[in-house]
Amino acid sequence: MTSLLRVDGLAGGYGDVTVVRDVSLRVDGGQAVFLAGRNGVGKSTLVKLIAGQLAATGGTTTLDGRDMTALPQHGRRLHGIGYAPQEGVVFDDLSILDNLTLHYPDRDLNRYGDLFRLFPRIEERLQQMAGTLSGGEKKILSFCRALAEDTPLVILDEPSEGVQPENIDRMARVILDQKARGRAFLVVEQNLTLVEDAADHVYLLDHGECVFETGRSNDLREDLSKRLQI
Amino acid sequence: MDLILTNGMNLVYAVATLALIALGLAVVFGLLGVMNMAHGEFVMLGAFSVYVTQQAGLPMLAAIPLAIAVCAIVGYLVEWSIVRHLYSRPFDTLLATWGLSILMRKLVEAGFGRDYKSIDQVLPGTVDVFGIAYPSYRLLLLAVIAIFFGLLFAWYRRSNTGARIKAMVSNPQLAAAVGIDTARLARMTFVFGVCTAGLAGVALAPLVRVEPYMGIDYLLSSFFILVVGGLGSLEGLLIGSSVIGGTDTVISTLFAKTSGYMAVLLISILFLWLRPDGLFSRR
Numbered sequence: 001m002t003s004l005l006r007v008d009g010l011a012g013g014y015g016d017v018t019v020v021r022d023v024s025l026r027v028d029g030g031q032a033v034f035l036a037g038r039n040g041v042g043k044s045t046l047v048k049l050i051a052g053q054l055a056a057t058g059g060t061t062t063l064d065g066r067d068m069t070a071l072p073q074h075g076r077r078l079h080g081i082g083y084a085p086q087e088g089v090v091f092d093d094l095s096i097l098d099n100l101t102l103h104y105p106d107r108d109l110n111r112y113g114d115l116f117r118l119f120p121r122i123e124e125r126l127q128q129m130a131g132t133l134s135g136g137e138k139k140i141l142s143f144c145r146a147l148a149e150d151t152p153l154v155i156l157d158e159p160s161e162g163v164q165p166e167n168i169d170r171m172a173r174v175i176l177d178q179k180a181r182g183r184a185f186l187v188v189e190q191n192l193t194l195v196e197d198a199a200d201h202v203y204l205l206d207h208g209e210c211v212f213e214t215g216r217s218n219d220l221r222e223d224l225s226k227r228l229q230i
Numbered sequence: 231m232d233l234i235l236t237n238g239m240n241l242v243y244a245v246a247t248l249a250l251i252a253l254g255l256a257v258v259f260g261l262l263g264v265m266n267m268a269h270g271e272f273v274m275l276g277a278f279s280v281y282v283t284q285q286a287g288l289p290m291l292a293a294i295p296l297a298i299a300v301c302a303i304v305g306y307l308v309e310w311s312i313v314r315h316l317y318s319r320p321f322d323t324l325l326a327t328w329g330l331s332i333l334m335r336k337l338v339e340a341g342f343g344r345d346y347k348s349i350d351q352v353l354p355g356t357v358d359v360f361g362i363a364y365p366s367y368r369l370l371l372l373a374v375i376a377i378f379f380g381l382l383f384a385w386y387r388r389s390n391t392g393a394r395i396k397a398m399v400s401n402p403q404l405a406a407a408v409g410i411d412t413a414r415l416a417r418m419t420f421v422f423g424v425c426t427a428g429l430a431g432v433a434l435a436p437l438v439r440v441e442p443y444m445g446i447d448y449l450l451s452s453f454f455i456l457v458v459g460g461l462g463s464l465e466g467l468l469i470g471s472s473v474i475g476g477t478d479t480v481i482s483t484l485f486a487k488t489s490g491y492m493a494v495l496l497i498s499i500l501f502l503w504l505r506p507d508g509l510f511s512r513r
Binding site (some may be wrong): 052 | 390393394396397399400401403404405406407408409410411412413
C-alpha cells in the first residue's frame with residue numbers, strides 16, 4: 001500500500017544549525033500519526049520542514065506520490081498539506097471571520113457548520129479581532145481553520161496547548177470523525193490523553209532523530225510516559 | 231473672508247495631493263517594509279508620461295495608461311530582480327533603491343535632457359467656489375483624489391485581496407500556510423504602490439516643474455508623512471498628510487516657504503524622537 005505522506009531522510013533546521021537529521025516516516029490515508037518527544041527535540045522543526053515553512057537540506061517529502069520537496073509552502077497547501085502551526089496561529093490584526101474565510105474565493109462559512117456546533121464561541125464572535133482571543137481560543141480558531149480545508153493531510157502542531165480539557169475532547173472527536181472519512185493527520189502533541197484517544201501510530205523524536213515508533217496499543221500511554229522521562 | 235477661503239482651499243489641496251504622492255510609499259514601505267528611495271522617480275516617470283503624450287499630440291488622459299504601463303513594467307522588474315531578495319534586509323533595500331533612483335534619474339536625463347519640460351495646462355480657467363475663483367484643474371484633482379481614496383478605503387477593507395494583503399503583513403508564514411502566494415502578492419503590492427506614484431505624477435504634471443530630479447522633494451515629503459502618520463494604515467497616511475501639508479501651508483502662508491519647510495522638519499524630528507511609530511502605526 002502506498003502511503004499518503006512519505007518522508008525519507010529529511011534533514012534541516014535554521015541557518016547553519018541542523019535540528020532534524022535523517023527522519024523518515026509514513027502517514028496513510030485515514031490514519032493519525034503523532035510525533036512525541038520532549039521540548040526542543042525537533043518536532044516542530046520537522047513539521048515545518050514537511051509543511052514547507054523551512055527548506056530541507058536533505059531528504060524528500062512526497063504526498064500521494066507527488067514530490068513536494070521543492071514546492072514552497074503555499075504550493076504544498078494547494079497540493080494537499082494543511083498546516084496549523086504551534087506559534088503565530090492566527091492573523092491577530094484580522095477579524096475571526098477574515099481568519100476563517102480570506103483564503104477562500106467564495107468566503108463561505110458553511111464549511112465550518114460542524115465545527116461551529118462543537119466550538120460555538122467561535123461563531124458567536126466572528127467580528128471580533130483574532131488578536132483579542134486567549135491563547136487557547138486562538139488554538140481552537142487555528143484548528144477549525146485547518147480542519148475545514150479540503151486537504152487530504154492535516155498537520156497540527158501542539159493543537160491542545162492552552163485549550164480547556166472539554167475542548168481537547170472535542171478536538172479528538174473531530175480528528176476521529178475525519179479519520180473515519182479517510183483524512184490523514186500528522187500531529188505534534190504533548191498531551192498524552194489526545195495521543196491515546198486518536199493516535200494510530202506514534203513516532204518518538206530525540207535530538208532531531210526518530211528513536212522509537214509504535215502502533216496503537218493498550219499500554220501506549222504508559223509506554224510513552226516512560227520513554228518521555230528518559 | 232475670501233483670503234481665508236482661498237487659503238483653506240489651498241490647505242485642502244496641499245493635504246490631498248500630498249496624500250496622493252505619499253500613497254505609493256505608504257504601500258511599499260508601510261506594507262512591505264521596503265524603504266523605496268526611488269519612490270519620487272516613479273512620480274517623475276508619471277509626470278514624463280504626460281510630457282510624452284503631449285509631445286505626441288495625444289490628450290492628457292492617454293498619459294494614464296502609459297504611466298501605469300511604464301511604472302508597472304519597471305516596478306515588476308525592480309521587485310523581481312532586486313527587492314524580493316532583500317525583503318528582510320531593510321538597510322539593503324534602502325541602498326539598492328537609492329542606487330536605482332540615481333539610475334532612473336540619469337536615464338531620463340539622458341533621454342530627455344536636464345531642463346524643465348513645458349506641460350500644457352489642462353482644464354484652464356477657474357470655477358466659482360463659495361464666492362472665490364478657484365483653478366478648475368485643482369478642483370477636479372481634489373474630486374478625483376477624494377473618489378480614489380474612498381474607493382481604495384472600501385476595497386482594502388472589504389475585498390478578499392485587501393484581507394490577504396493584511397494577512398501577509400500580519401503573519402506572512404501563516405499566510406503561506408493557508409495557501410496564499412505571498413511572494414506574488416508582495417510583487418503585486420509593490421507594483422501597485424509604484425503605479426500609484428506614477429499616477430500622482432500624471433495628476434500633478436500640469437502644476438509642477440517636470441524635470442528628471444523632481445522626485446527628490448516628493449520622496450522627502452512622503453517620508454515625513456509616514457513618520458508622522460505611521461506605517462501600515464490609510465488612516466495614518468491621511469493624518470500624516472494633514473499634519474505635514476497643513477503645517478507647511480499655514481507656516482508658509484504666515485511667514486515664508488523656508489519657515490514652512492523648517493516646521494515640517496522639526497515636527498518630523500520630534501516624531502522620530504518621541505513617537506517613532508507615528509500616530510497610526512499598524513506594523
